[in-house]
Structures are given as C-alpha cells and as structure tokens.
Amino acid sequence: MIAVEELSLAIHTTPILRGVGFDIGPGEIFGLVGESGSGKSLTALTLMGLAPRGTRVTGTARLDGTDLLGLSEAQMCRLRGNEIGMIFQEPMTALNPLQTIGAQVAETLTIHGKATRAEALTIARDRLDRVGLSHLPLDRYPHELSGGQRQRVCIAAAIALNPRLLIADEPTTALDVTTQAQILALLRSLVRDDGLALLLITHDLAVVAGMADRIAVMQAGKIVETGPTAQVLARQSHPYTRALFAASAHVPARSPLHVPEPLLEVERVHRHYPGPRQGLRRGPQIEAVRGVSFTLHRGESLGLVGESGCGKSTLTRAILGLDPVQSGDIRIFGRSIVPHMPAGLRAGIQVVFQDPYGSFDPRWRVDRIISEPFHLLSDPPRGENRRARVADALTAVHLSPDDMDKYPHEFSGGQRQRIAIARALITRPKIIVLDEAVSALDVSVRARILDLLAELQAELGLSYLFISHDLTVVRAITDRVLVMQAGQIVEEGPTATVFDAPEHPYTRQLLAAAPRLPMVSEAIT
C-alpha cells in the first residue's frame, strides 16, 4: 500500500533522514520506534507533505503507485485527510478550542467536498460513535472533554473519509495507562475492521511490542533494524536495538538500606480546592486528597503511582509546604509543617520536577541555578566555598565542575535533569521528592538517570518519594509503593508484592493496562 524507499531529508545542509525505507500493507500495523531526534516524526510529516520549510527531500514514497514526494501542495491537500489521516501526541491542544467536536470531525468531509454540511454532521456522528463517543453530543467543545476523549475525536476526524493509511505519532504518550490501553485497542480494531494501514510512531518499545505486526528501529535518521515484531524483539541483531531494549527494562542496581526511622510522616491529610466559579457563587469544592496517610523512612525509596487527576501532584505540593492542608498533619523529621513549614526544614527536603526545559530560568548560569536553594540556609556558604559546593554537586551528578559557567540551553535534556538533581542536592537534604522526574526523558537517558539516583541514594543515604505514572520505572527504583486513586491510597506494600500480587481491583486494572515488554533473555545482558 505505502512503500517508502531511500527517503532522505536535509534541513538546509544538515542531513536528518538518511535513506529511510519501509512498506506497510493494508490491515497492517507498522511500528516505527526511536528516541527523540531519531527522525521518526519527521518521517511521518514528510509523508504528509508537512515537513518544515527549508527541507530538501529525496527518495520516493509511493501510496498505491503515486509518489507522494512528487505531488504539488494542492494535490497533497486533496490527499491529506482523504487518503492519509494523521493523529498527534498532544490531544489536549490538538483540537480548535473555539469549534464544536462535531464541526471539527465534519470538516474533514466538507473540506474535501465529499458531503454537504448536514450530511457531514451525520457522518461525523457515525464516526464519533465508531470511536466510542456515542454518549457525547456533536455540539460539545473540546474543553468539556478529557484527554482520552479528545484523542478519540482526533481519530474520528482522521478516519472520517476512510483513509487508506493512518499515521499515529505518539498517540498515547500524553495519556494515562488505562486510557492508553483503550486508545490502542481502538486503533487495533480500526485496522482489523476497516483494513487500513497504520504507521504507529512511538518511543515506547512496550507499546509497539503489543501492537505492531512489524517494526523498524530508527536511530539518527536511519532504520537500523526492521522485521516482524517478535523476531526483532527476540533477535535484537543490531546493538542499538539491544541498547534500547535493555534501557527500557533497565533496573538500576540497588542495595536498599532499611533503617526504620521515619523522616516524613503524612497523617490523614485532606486537601480541598474551592469549586469552579458558577456565576457569583462557587461550585461544590473539589476534594483532591482525602485522608492520605503514609510514612517515609530513612534511606527508603517510596513510590506513589496513580493516573492524572488522582491527587498525587496536590499531595506533593502539600508535602513540600507549598499549599495548606485542610486537616491532618504532615511531619518532616518529627516536626509538623502544618500550617507553615518552619524555615529550617525546607533545606532538608528538595524536589526534582518533570520538565528539564521549563524548570530553569534560561538567563541564569548553572552556577546560580544550582546554588539558588542556599537562600534556605541561615548561613549559606559564600565566595570560593560556595563555588566549591556547586562543583561538588556537579561532580556528584557526573557533570564537570567547568559546567557551572554555562547556560541551561547548552545542555541536553538528560544533562539538564542532572543539573536539577544537583540543585536538589546542594543543601544536603535527607529527602528528595522526584515528581515525574524521569518521565520526559528518552529510555536510554532515563536508564542512566535511574542509575545516578540509585548511586546517590547509596552514597548519601537519601530517602526518595518517587511520584510517577510510569509503572515500569516505579518498579525499578522503589522499595515500597502506594497506589493512589481519586484522592485516596487504595493499596500499599512492598513494590514486588504489589506488582506481582495486586490486591485492589484498581491496582490490577492499572497493571493490566500497562504495556509490557516481552521478557527476553538477551535483554538482561
């Protein structure tokens, strides 16, 4: 159906894609796997004729004989949405906030002149039913829908004209595991029932392992290995495939210290928000955290898992003393931080956030970024002493002390996350809260950061509160785990026990939904 050969692309003079080739047949799911910057998204955009300006493309991409790369922009416009549909990663922003979902699905039909507006709306209704949104009227606006529902609307718009090829670029990366499982199941059924070809682009090996018939592993603009999924995953003949596989399932070597000395105690904490404004009044209040209790001991790594909206971020903010709690108590090192965190305690608990791009001021040098928490100390080190402390922190996270005079943009995502960890270490805290700290990183970078975290924990005797939606990572790095649902802890126990023998139905549902890599012996080496 679609045959791509020798596809190369250069932006100005920098080559980005080098001789990419693959083909996908009707009713087939083809997985394109790679880390960020490997060129997988650009491959898809090139097929759509939507590559950014200033790119030079060579090679061929034949859709049933027609070379897409030779078509004019007007011809491509007729093809997009009609023969090839595409969905993207961020469902929250992928829909026009000012138009109803019905109008946005119907637009695919009307723009191609395939239906009148009234007919298009009827078909839109049918397509929305098809993607499992039969309970939603056409006149809903995107902001009234959840992320998963919005992604379904995007799919409905993409399949409105029954295209032959559907390109899905990280379609579930921004979604929770249970929603991810539903969206993947929907995509699978579309392929099986309608016989369309699916190009599934993802960084997540586990997702393609469970979905694709064939996969291609992409590295630095090249396909390094391709073949039937089971075969590629089993043989892993290319070193990069092996490295990717090992990194995905990476478990850092840890030797848990078990010192039963509570450092952080959370006791029946409730956190409410005022409800949204409804005219002059406020709606019913939102109970984000409902009676949560747990204890974090010295040297322990405690995981907190749950889907978005379960209250884990709210709980984190309360623990960091950023938000007040309505009832209950939080004690750090035996001292209560309710209602206000005593000044001396802040230095003892530090945090690393998810986004290594957004959490630094781009105009600050690394030196200033890392030493910022010093203002928490009553007697902060100054002058040479201060620079020595920053240099130590940089060395601890395996960066060079010379890096302290650089700016954040000079570092990669993984290096920035190391800087964030160095910043958290600078006040020599006992507790570090890791709020989705590795979620935005590529698997190979993630593996190295997890190693670093394990190493720092062993060296410095740190306690981690590890908050994540990613069950694989939580399993790899924590001793004990808390499962949170709708503001409550529904299950708690040693990580291995909870993962191997979950008791609460919600935990079971989460684990079942999480895509898993088939365990292959080579993966361990």
Added chain:
Amino acid sequence: MARYLLTRALSLGLSLIVASVVIFALIEVIPGDPASYMMGLNATEENLAALRTELGLTGSAVERYLGWIGGMLTGDFGTSYTYRVPVADLVVDRIGVSLPLAIYALTLSTLIAFPIGIIAASRRGTWADHGIMGATQLGIAIPNFWFAMLLVLLFAVTLRWFSAGGFPGWSDPLAALKALTLPAVALALPQASILARVMRSALIDTLEQDYIRTARAKGLSRGQAIRRHALRNALIPVLTIIGLQFSFLIAGAIIIENVFFLPGLGRLIFQGITQRDLIVVESVTMLLVFAVILVTFLVDLAYALVDPRLRRG
C-alpha cells in the same frame, strides 16, 4: 451564557458606582471653595452663594452626591458656568462629533490593520513581513498631530480636496463625513500600526498551535487553516486592544480635535479645565468613564461570542 452576561453586567454597574464616588470625591477634596475658585478673587458674596446653589454645594456630601447622580440619571447634568447652557446640551452636541470620529477612526484602523497583520503573519520572515513591520514601526513613531498637519498641507492646502478644519454639522451627512476624514486618518494611523502588530503576533502564536497542524492533516490548505481556525483564535487578544483603542479615541482626540478645530468632547473637557468650569469637567469625566466601562463590557460580550469556554463561566 446568561450567567456570564449577568456577572459582567453586575461588574459594569459596580465599576460605575465606584468611579462616580471617586470623581465626586476628587472634586470634593479640591482645596478651598469651588465657587470662589471658579469665580476668581473679585466675586461678590451673593454671586458666590448663587453659584454654590447652582453647583449643588449646599447640604451634606451624601445629599450632594445623590443629587448629582440623580440629576445625571434624569439627563440633568447641571448648567455650564462658562457657556451658560445646560451641560447635557453641550455634551450631546460634542458626542455628535466625537463618537462618529472615534468609530470612523477605529473602522479605518481595523480595515488597515487586519489585512496587513494577516499578511505579515502568514508570510513571516519574507520581505512583505519586514516591510509591514517597518511601516508600522514608523506609524507608531510619527506623532499624530504632525502627521495631521502633513495631511492638511497635502490634502487641504495643496490639493484642496478637504477643508483644513471645522465641522459643518450633520445636516449634510456627506459634508460631515468629509470633514471628519482627515482627522480620522490622522487618528487611525498609529492605532492601525499597533493593531497590525498585535494581529501579527497573535496570529503567529496561533499558527504554531497543534490544532493548526491537525487542520492541515485533515487536508486544509495553509490559507484555509488560517481562515477557518487561526483567525478566530487570534481575535481574542486583538479584541482587547480594539476595546482599549476605542476608549482612548472617544476622549483621547484632544490634540487632533484642536488641530482640525473640531467641536468634540476632548476640546470641551480641555476648555472646561482651562476655564475652571468644574460642572462641565465633573459631568464629562463621568460620561467618559461611563463610555470606557461600557466599551469594556461590550468587549467582554465579544469574548464570549468568540470563545465558548467563557460562556459557561
């Protein structure tokens, strides 16, 4: 939607009450006796007493405030001390110039700004974009009274297409519009320059949004994606600026009104201040505040029409 309207209307009413209290208090705290301030040193005691009654300066502050508000609500704005005619009449005459002038200028400015802002944004980085950005920079930098004088020199003195100033009244609407054309152009130039820049940057932001990519993936051409998806989203910040500009134009045309000898509100308040006519100043200020708040309210309504997310709030 009804709830949104209600909250906006309530906030409109509250703003008006607060503004009237502030204006009233400002006039109250002017040191000394407003009447003797207005009449000068040689005024007789009887004249002062008469003026005080006329100004409504007798009675307690609350009584005077309520009297002033009550008067305005029934169309009685008091009598101008210098012109010796009811302020209401003066204001009505002047609004007949200022409001059409503001609408005229704003229409011109929007008609210029929208197309060039859209062209600049959709051809970002090309010579067209650079040219437009340079021209708007110039448009903002040129003082509008100087530009007005250039217009007069060219179109009134040299070409004799328009008269250099004055206003013939609305008995001949065409002549009236003609008299307002040069002032409107002079007012519109800097406004259009600002608006075009806002339009450009709002549209550039919108064009980088994910939903534009989605629209393109559905088969919309670049132009269709701009028309059907980007423009309405970009309109939200643009509306804010239009609202601010309209408020400014109603009262802010003092200089241009002076250049063209137009009997507008700006000149009225200017004369009121120089001639110490506090009755005129107080009432016209309140009227202008009312106009600004009303425009803000209308902009809020326009937001709700554009953005469904506000309709539920």
